[in-house]
Amino acid sequence: MSIRPRGLILLVFGAIAVILWWWQVDRAAPTVGDPAPHRAVRTSSPPAPLTREARQKLLRDAPEAHLADDLNLPAGNIRADLSIIASVFAAYRSIYPGRGNPVGDNREITDTLLGRNPNGIIFLQPGHRAINAKGELCDRWGTPFSFHAKSGIRMEVRSAGPDKKMRTPDDVFLVP
Numbered sequence: 001m002s003i004r005p006r007g008l009i010l011l012v013f014g015a016i017a018v019i020l021w022w023w024q025v026d027r028a029a030p031t032v033g034d035p036a037p038h039r040a041v042r043t044s045s046p047p048a049p050l051t052r053e054a055r056q057k058l059l060r061d062a063p064e065a066h067l068a069d070d071l072n073l074p075a076g077n078i079r080a081d082l083s084i085i086a087s088v089f090a091a092y093r094s095i096y097p098g099r100g101n102p103v104g105d106n107r108e109i110t111d112t113l114l115g116r117n118p119n120g121i122i123f124l125q126p127g128h129r130a131i132n133a134k135g136e137l138c139d140r141w142g143t144p145f146s147f148h149a150k151s152g153i154r155m156e157v158r159s160a161g162p163d164k165k166m167r168t169p170d171d172v173f174l175v176p
Helices: 005-028 052-061 078-095 106-113
Strands: 146-149 155-159 172-174
Touching: 078 106, 078 155, 078 172, 106 146
Parallel strands: none
Antiparallel strands: 146 155, 155 172
């Protein structure tokens, strides 16, 4: 009986595999005098799911929820306000990279920033001084901002300015 070269190679590799397996099993087995083997032991039950109130508090206290805290402060100015809104949009894009900026009219965008987004993340605090009774985000003169998407990641934010009329010479806008 003769063994062909291919059969001999398979036999050698099989023997090596069995030896390595036996060596691994032997190494893992504790011997007399060895400390107890390390095992993952659950010391407590899994955390209870957050209540709705606790989750909302967690979201309200998150850093992105405070990006717009200085929006429309009396000590600020409209350029600073536009920059704040741009940073809020940047935070939204960083959390939802495939989505771009929030979309829709002013009220829909404001709703999204208030937490009506896939993860319920709050980018703008409910009851913020810049939100009017209709749920629109407004400039320091009380006029709703105009949002115009230039692309998925570029949004023109326009304030009507002190005259409260859009598309006049005193408008202030930012296109990051």
